[in-house]
Amino acid sequence: MMKIAVIGTGYVGLVAGTCFAESGHEVTCIDVNPRKIQALKRGEVPIYEPGLEELVRRNMAAGRLHFTEELAGSVGPAQVVFIAVGTPEGESGRADLQYVLAAAEQVGRALKQYTVIVDKSTVPVGTADKVHEVVARHTRCEFDVVSNPEFLKEGAALEDFLKPDRVVIGTRSERARKLMAELYAPFVRTENPILFMDPCSAELTKYAANAMLATRISFMNDMAALCEKVGADVEQVRKGMGADKRIGYSFLHPGIGYGGSCFPKDVKALTATARDMGLEFDLLRAVENTNARQKRCLLTKALKHFGDLSGRTFAVWGLAFKPKTDDMREAPSVELIEGLLGKGARVQCHDPVAVESARRYFGDRVLYAPTNYAAAEGADALFLVTEWNEFRHPDLKRLKATMKSPTIFDGRNVIDPQLAREEGFTYFGIGRPSS
Numbered sequence: 175m176m177k178i179a180v181i182g183t184g185y186v187g188l189v190a191g192t193c194f195a196e197s198g199h200e201v202t203c204i205d206v207n208p209r210k211i212q213a214l215k216r217g218e219v220p221i222y223e224p225g226l227e228e229l230v231r232r233n234m235a236a237g238r239l240h241f242t243e244e245l246a247g248s249v250g251p252a253q254v255v256f257i258a259v260g261t262p263e264g265e266s267g268r269a270d271l272q273y274v275l276a277a278a279e280q281v282g283r284a285l286k287q288y289t290v291i292v293d294k295s296t297v298p299v300g301t302a303d304k305v306h307e308v309v310a311r312h313t314r315c316e317f318d319v320v321s322n323p324e325f326l327k328e329g330a331a332l333e334d335f336l337k338p339d340r341v342v343i344g345t346r347s348e349r350a351r352k353l354m355a356e357l358y359a360p361f362v363r364t365e366n367p368i369l370f371m372d373p374c375s376a377e378l379t380k381y382a383a384n385a386m387l388a389t390r391i392s393f394m395n396d397m398a399a400l401c402e403k404v405g406a407d408v409e410q411v412r413k414g415m416g417a418d419k420r421i422g423y424s425f426l427h428p429g430i431g432y433g434g435s436c437f438p439k440d441v442k443a444l445t446a447t448a449r450d451m452g453l454e455f456d457l458l459r460a461v462e463n464t465n466a467r468q469k470r471c472l473l474t475k476a477l478k479h480f481g482d483l484s485g486r487t488f489a490v491w492g493l494a495f496k497p498k499t500d501d502m503r504e505a506p507s508v509e510l511i512e513g514l515l516g517k518g519a520r521v522q523c524h525d526p527v528a529v530e531s532a533r534r535y536f537g538d539r540v541l542y543a544p545t546n547y548a549a550a551e552g553a554d555a556l557f558l559v560t561e562w563n564e565f566r567h568p569d570l571k572r573l574k575a576t577m578k579s580p581t582i583f584d585g586r587n588v589i590d591p592q593l594a595r596e597e598g599f600t601y602f603g604i605g606r607p608s609s
């Protein structure tokens with residue numbers, strides 16, 4: 175059993191802390207946001223992440239998981255301290271390290287014994303050294319700084335954390351290496367490896383992985399645009415490509431652009447790191463440009479189809495940046511809805527869990543419908559934005575009867591175009607022949 179402190183109770187800190195508690199350690203999660211901590215102390219998880227609340231409550235009840243705003247009291251006795259605070263986009267696309275370095279300073283002041291300080295936030299190359307410098311300025315205790323980037327996906331965070339494809343540990347210290355190996359042993363019981371490397375390589379691995387996944391998405395979105403021009407179906411092309419084992423199927427789904435709290439900022443941050451080193455990462459610039467165009471593509475299609483959008487009513491199914499989360503950060507729905515409102519249209523939307531998050535973006539400027547069918551009432555067209563399972567097989571007859579004109583803009587290619595057309599819909603997908 176180890177004593178662990180986790181700084182930052184966002185998606186990463188809360189999931190990591192809870193999963194370490196689940197494997198028998200005594201974990202204290204710390205946050206500067208008093209509302210988050212108060213909610214967590216009541217066993218209420220402030221984010222929507224399947225299975226997380228149940229696991230939090232179970233570990234709290236077992237006395238292994240605690241929440242506090244008091245950093246010093248929890249960091250002092252801990253053998254391992256995780257820094258899992260935000261690293262948002264900063265000046266010129268660089269990662270803003272102010273929260274990481276502020277946490278490092280607080281950790282430095284609080285150390286009472288040898289401690290392994292683990293950077294779990296996504297941070298640019300060289301940050302482990304910076305954290306080391308900051309901590310060293312405030313303590314005389316021995317410590318090591320380890321880079322341990324996180325690869326979990328929102329909506330599947332517990333599964334990803336508990337059964338990771340790999341764990342990346344960047345350290346030059348044998349003592350820290352042993353401790354980290356012990357900590358992660360329960361999560362890598364199969365053949366999935368713990369990869370030990372130097373801190374710089376670990377830091378870069380995180381950005382490289384996200385940038386590669388974003389590149390695959392933009393590649394497919396460009397391919398979709400070409401399919402539309404030549405009359406091919408990108409879904410057939412995707413399957414034909416994915417069947418090649420060297421390519422594989424994952425992250426080849428075209429759509430309305432990648433969103434979320436990480437791909438957009440991480441692609442920019444890696445480009446900025448390269449630029450700072452005198453290297454123009456042209457490929458990643460193209461990935462970003464394609465993504466920006468893709469986020470506008472449904473609006474472009476609607477303008478082409480309708481001409482003028484003012485006075486029209488549109489249904490939007492899905493607000494979150496992906497299914498199984500209420501996270502709206504960089505969600506493609508935001509750009510689409512702002513575009514529709516900007517053209518004088520009315521928007522009626524529905525999302526199974528993200529309505530509260532959406533209110534922070536749109537306030538009362540849109541109508542939040544209690545069901546997806548209610549959102550479609552009297553609509554000139556339906557925009558399918560997030561591929562929640564419940565949107566995949568709509569009752570097309572009911573939908574047609576509800577809408578003013580049966581038109582679908584399917585931003586995720588989840589509705590069968592043939593079925594939709596048979597029911598009398600005008601259907602537009604991404605990279606599919608239009609009706």
Ligand SMILES: NC(=O)C1=CN([C@@H]2O[C@H](COP(=O)(O)OP(=O)(O)OC[C@H]3O[C@@H](n4cnc5c(N)ncnc54)[C@H](O)[C@@H]3O)[C@@H](O)[C@H]2O)C=CC1
Nearest residue numbers: 182183184185186205206207259260261273277295296324
């Ligand atoms: N969201 C995700 O799915 C993933 C995120 N990451 C990376 O992990 C890091 C954290 O991301 P999220 O969990 O999404 O962030 P988040 O924004 O959801 O949570 C960060 C938390 O840290 C707290 N915080 C900030 N400064 C603090 C301090 N000095 N002391 C205590 N608490 C403090 C904030 O109040 C906030 O609750 C980022 O670097 C991100 O790029 C990595 C993999 C997945």
Ligand SMILES: O=C(O)[C@H]1O[C@H](OP(=O)(O)OP(=O)(O)OC[C@H]2O[C@@H](n3ccc(=O)[nH]c3=O)[C@H](O)[C@@H]2O)[C@H](O)[C@@H](O)[C@@H]1O
Nearest residue numbers: 324325326327328391425426427429432433434436495496
């Ligand atoms: O660093 C991070 O924060 C995380 O970023 C992503 O995870 P996440 O953003 O939670 O969600 P993804 O499932 O990767 O989706 C990201 C975006 O890409 C889009 N996407 C994904 C896959 C695809 O084939 N096509 C596509 O357009 C999604 O709709 C979504 O908008 C990575 O998948 C995680 O490994 C990483 O840890």
